Amino acid sequence: MMNNFLVKVASTIEKFNMANKSERLLVCLSGGADSVTLLLCLYELGYDVCACHVNHHLRGEESDRDQHFCEKLCEKLGVELKVFHADVVGYCKEHSVSTEEGARKLRYDFFDSIGADKICTAHSLSDCLETAIFNLARGTGLKGICGIPPVRGNIIRPLINCTRQEIEDFLKERGQDFVTDSTNLTDDYTRNKIRHLVVPRLAELNSSLFGSYSMTADRLRTDSDYLESQGLEAFEKAVLPKGYDALCLRQLHESVRRRAIMHILEKEGLTVSHDSIEDIDRLILDVGKANVKGGVFAVCSKGVLSFVKGEMLENSTIRSVNVSGEGVYQFGNREIEFKIYPFDGKIANVHKKFANCCLDYDKIKGEIVVENRREGEKIRLVNRDFDSDVRKLVNKYFRLEDRSSAVILKDSQGVVFVEGSGAAERVKIDSETVKILAFTIK
Amino acid sequence: MMNNFLVKVASTIEKFNMANKSERLLVCLSGGADSVTLLLCLYELGYDVCACHVNHHLRGEESDRDQHFCEKLCEKLGVELKVFHADVVGYCKEHSVSTEEGARKLRYDFFDSIGADKICTAHSLSDCLETAIFNLARGTGLKGICGIPPVRGNIIRPLINCTRQEIEDFLKERGQDFVTDSTNLTDDYTRNKIRHLVVPRLAELNSSLFGSYSMTADRLRTDSDYLESQGLEAFEKAVLPKGYDALCLRQLHESVRRRAIMHILEKEGLTVSHDSIEDIDRLILDVGKANVKGGVFAVCSKGVLSFVKGEMLENSTIRSVNVSGEGVYQFGNREIEFKIYPFDGKIANVHKKFANCCLDYDKIKGEIVVENRREGEKIRLVNRDFDSDVRKLVNKYFRLEDRSSAVILKDSQGVVFVEGSGAAERVKIDSETVKILAFTIK
Numbered sequence: 001m002m003n004n005f006l007v008k009v010a011s012t013i014e015k016f017n018m019a020n021k022s023e024r025l026l027v028c029l030s031g032g033a034d035s036v037t038l039l040l041c042l043y044e045l046g047y048d049v050c051a052c053h054v055n056h057h058l059r060g061e062e063s064d065r066d067q068h069f070c071e072k073l074c075e076k077l078g079v080e081l082k083v084f085h086a087d088v089v090g091y092c093k094e095h096s097v098s099t100e101e102g103a104r105k106l107r108y109d110f111f112d113s114i115g116a117d118k119i120c121t122a123h124s125l126s127d128c129l130e131t132a133i134f135n136l137a138r139g140t141g142l143k144g145i146c147g148i149p150p151v152r153g154n155i156i157r158p159l160i161n162c163t164r165q166e167i168e169d170f171l172k173e174r175g176q177d178f179v180t181d182s183t184n185l186t187d188d189y190t191r192n193k194i195r196h197l198v199v200p201r202l203a204e205l206n207s208s209l210f211g212s213y214s215m216t217a218d219r220l221r222t223d224s225d226y227l228e229s230q231g232l233e234a235f236e237k238a239v240l241p242k243g244y245d246a247l248c249l250r251q252l253h254e255s256v257r258r259r260a261i262m263h264i265l266e267k268e269g270l271t272v273s274h275d276s277i278e279d280i281d282r283l284i285l286d287v288g289k290a291n292v293k294g295g296v297f298a299v300c301s302k303g304v305l306s307f308v309k310g311e312m313l314e315n316s317t318i319r320s321v322n323v324s325g326e327g328v329y330q331f332g333n334r335e336i337e338f339k340i341y342p343f344d345g346k347i348a349n350v351h352k353k354f355a356n357c358c359l360d361y362d363k364i365k366g367e368i369v370v371e372n373r374r375e376g377e378k379i380r381l382v383n384r385d386f387d388s389d390v391r392k393l394v395n396k397y398f399r400l401e402d403r404s405s406a407v408i409l410k411d412s413q414g415v416v417f418v419e420g421s422g423a424a425e426r427v428k429i430d431s432e433t434v435k436i437l438a439f440t441i442k
Numbered sequence: 443m444m445n446n447f448l449v450k451v452a453s454t455i456e457k458f459n460m461a462n463k464s465e466r467l468l469v470c471l472s473g474g475a476d477s478v479t480l481l482l483c484l485y486e487l488g489y490d491v492c493a494c495h496v497n498h499h500l501r502g503e504e505s506d507r508d509q510h511f512c513e514k515l516c517e518k519l520g521v522e523l524k525v526f527h528a529d530v531v532g533y534c535k536e537h538s539v540s541t542e543e544g545a546r547k548l549r550y551d552f553f554d555s556i557g558a559d560k561i562c563t564a565h566s567l568s569d570c571l572e573t574a575i576f577n578l579a580r581g582t583g584l585k586g587i588c589g590i591p592p593v594r595g596n597i598i599r600p601l602i603n604c605t606r607q608e609i610e611d612f613l614k615e616r617g618q619d620f621v622t623d624s625t626n627l628t629d630d631y632t633r634n635k636i637r638h639l640v641v642p643r644l645a646e647l648n649s650s651l652f653g654s655y656s657m658t659a660d661r662l663r664t665d666s667d668y669l670e671s672q673g674l675e676a677f678e679k680a681v682l683p684k685g686y687d688a689l690c691l692r693q694l695h696e697s698v699r700r701r702a703i704m705h706i707l708e709k710e711g712l713t714v715s716h717d718s719i720e721d722i723d724r725l726i727l728d729v730g731k732a733n734v735k736g737g738v739f740a741v742c743s744k745g746v747l748s749f750v751k752g753e754m755l756e757n758s759t760i761r762s763v764n765v766s767g768e769g770v771y772q773f774g775n776r777e778i779e780f781k782i783y784p785f786d787g788k789i790a791n792v793h794k795k796f797a798n799c800c801l802d803y804d805k806i807k808g809e810i811v812v813e814n815r816r817e818g819e820k821i822r823l824v825n826r827d828f829d830s831d832v833r834k835l836v837n838k839y840f841r842l843e844d845r846s847s848a849v850i851l852k853d854s855q856g857v858v859f860v861e862g863s864g865a866a867e868r869v870k871i872d873s874e875t876v877k878i879l880a881f882t883i884k
């Protein structure tokens with residue numbers, strides 16, 4: 001009679017088309033419960049399996065104990081084991097990455113060097129849910145909410161539908177021991193916080209939390225896969241000899257367009273981030289230029305999005321206009337009208353944009369100057385108890401190509417107004433205001 | 443200078459196209475912080491606002507205190523208030539629904555009776571995140587992960603981008619008091635568990651949890667909206683005079699097809715559930731019949747999916763075949779071959795299905811009978827310490843149209859084998875087994 005757990009692992013492998021018996025599978029064996037279970041399962045299911053252990057030498061004697069355990073286990077099973085010794089600390093210093101990231105990178109480099117058909121990692125359904133919650137807490141998209149993918153390239157995760165409890169029960173039933181990483185039991189890391197403090201609370205709301213999540217993840221993955229394939233297809237259709245078909249991209253639904261943009265950014269070797277996607281998206285929907293990387297500009301013109309090297313001369317001009325009183329002032333291609341009113345104590349139900357354009361006239365020190373943004377300028381906005389970086393405020397509210405023409409007002413003591421963000425606390429209108437300086441920007 | 447909070451509410455209304463100033467907005471006023479804030483904001487932003495309070499008379503004096511508070515607040519603002527008195531207990535008894543559901547239903551009935559253009563509820567970003575987590579814990583799809591929709595029909599939620607903290611700060615700044623529902627501060631309800639025990643842990647992982655979630659929800663909603671619109675479009679295309687174009691549905695991606703099926707189920711007045719969607723999905727991809735509701739069958743034939751009333755005569759036949767020894771037995775349109783082997787003490791690496799089809803010959807009491815499922819039958823499967831319902835096991839592993847031909851084996855003491863689920867504990871092979879009864883089902 002085949003063990004229920006083995007049946008579950010076998011059907012996960014089948015469901016996600018993970019591997020066939022002619023392939024050589026490499027198990028990443030740490031010696032912990034998950035990877036020991038993975039090795040045993042694949043071995044018992046009759047796969048052509050080999051193992052690999054990476055000694056990170058990060059935990060002194062414990063690291064060597066783990067290596068020894070793996071060696072004994074593989075010897076007992078007659079499974080080939082390759083042991084790597086990694087200098088994580090040195091690697092991380094050299095490449096300026098975190099310990100966790102460095103260890104991960106080194107591991108995968110080793111795995112690749114073995115040349116197995118598939119690399120098998122022991123991520124469980126518990127890991128998958130924890131990752132989904134972690135991503136939700138940090139901010140994510142659909143892909144992140146799906147947790148850990150069952151298959152990614154040649155990496156497969158046959159335990160992705162088994163919970164940590166099921167894994168422990170399986171080992172107990174077999175009388176198979178395993179090693180425990182002492183850092184796993186503490187709450188030092190965010191993952192452990194989710195594992196020990198969040199998941200148990202959710203399990204109190206639903207006793208079959210993991211079963212439910214498994215179905216949820218399946219549904220979300222199906223949606224995500226569909227959208228990803230739509231995005232890739234749209235990207236491929238949009239590729240032109242020297243750029244991308246913006247008209248074609250413009251017709252797509254935002255969901256698909258954003259995913260196509262991710263492929264464009266990747267192809268151009270640019271950072272894929274919320275902001276970079278937004279910047280390109282705005283260009284596609286409109287026209288213009290955006291600085292996407294030092295010296296690289298995305299340009300959308302005549303229905304073609306392209307990436308060019310060069311300077312945005314026109315926009316990077318530093319402008320400065322002195323305001324000598326009421327009237328209309330020209331600022332680049334924009335017009336600003338200033339007026340001075342007596343203040344009757346009430347500003348109620350005025351239009352939002354207009355309301356932002358009123359300052360207490362008597363609190364202004366010296367003359368007003370209209371400028372575009374400069375490096376290093378700060379403003380303390382109304383009702384804030386901290387200074388904001390003017391450049392960041394402008395970046396937040398303006399498209400890349402418009403940022404250098406955003407209107408900044410300064411008096412002799414510094415910035416008093418930033419277009420899109422509003423006035424400084426020190427010139428705000430209050431119960432003692434007598435005259436107001438009102439202005440509208442066109 | 444317009445308050446930051448008001449600006450945020452105004453831009454949420456604008457972003458989601460919630461309302462314009464010519465519409466009459468009804469605020470559902472409980473007297474709590476959220477709804478008081480909502481009323482104040484809409485009033486100050488210059489909307490045509492009226493209010494409505496439902497006294498559920500569920501919390502004695504506290505209920506009356508809340509009503510009185512709302513009356514005074516509206517009087518102060520000069521806002522029209524309509525008070526309803528709801529007999530929730532009676533309503534719930536009559537309609538057999540939970541208190542929470544009954545109260546909600548009654549509230550919306552009252553709201554509709556007022557005939558405002560839009561109904562405004564005070565759900566916040568905090569509520570939205572809590573709902574997303576609640577749905578994640580209970581099992582959900584993409585729509586559920588998005589939490590609470592900013593707009594649903596004529597219901598709008600202008601505070602959906604404001605956190606509970608921001609709401610409380612706004613009221614504090616105004617010196618505006620509010621009432622507190624004593625049941626909200628306890629951990630009696632699941633929602634409060636998420637609010638007080640889960641969300642604070644996540645906020646420890648990301649100090650701008652709500653800002654991140656707001657962006658996450660935006661992205662997920664965009665994806666969800668796109669998929670929903672694709673599903674609706676596919677449904678509309680598939681509608682035929684007497685059914686649905688199964689060939690057309692079959693070509694869709696699972697993500698879109700499942701959503702189209704939800705529309706089909708809704709149109710046919712059938713329950714929309716994971717199982718009902720699965721059942722119709724299988725029919726579309728294959729052919730056959732499925733009982734979708736007492737007396738209603740979904741039939742897929744010649745490329746058309748249709749819903750008919752009637753009986754599934756052929757499949758509902760009760761069949762029973764006596765097994766008198768080795769040989770091949772006919773069971774409906776299926777064949778079962780029985781063999782008896784001596785047992786050498788090892789069953790290793792046998793095929794999963796085959797392994798399931800071995801019983802300890804000597805533990806079988808009396809003769810074996812092959813039957814299809816009957817009501818009320820139980821089996822204690824191998825390694826389980828509880829009895830399973832045979833009907834449920836069959837439902838779990840078989841499509842609707844195949845369930846009545848699933849093979850059940852019985853001896854004189856009851857069920858010993860259920861196809862798809864395996865053998866009973868009492869006939870399992872162990873170290874004392876001498877002969878095995880092996881069988882294969884074709």
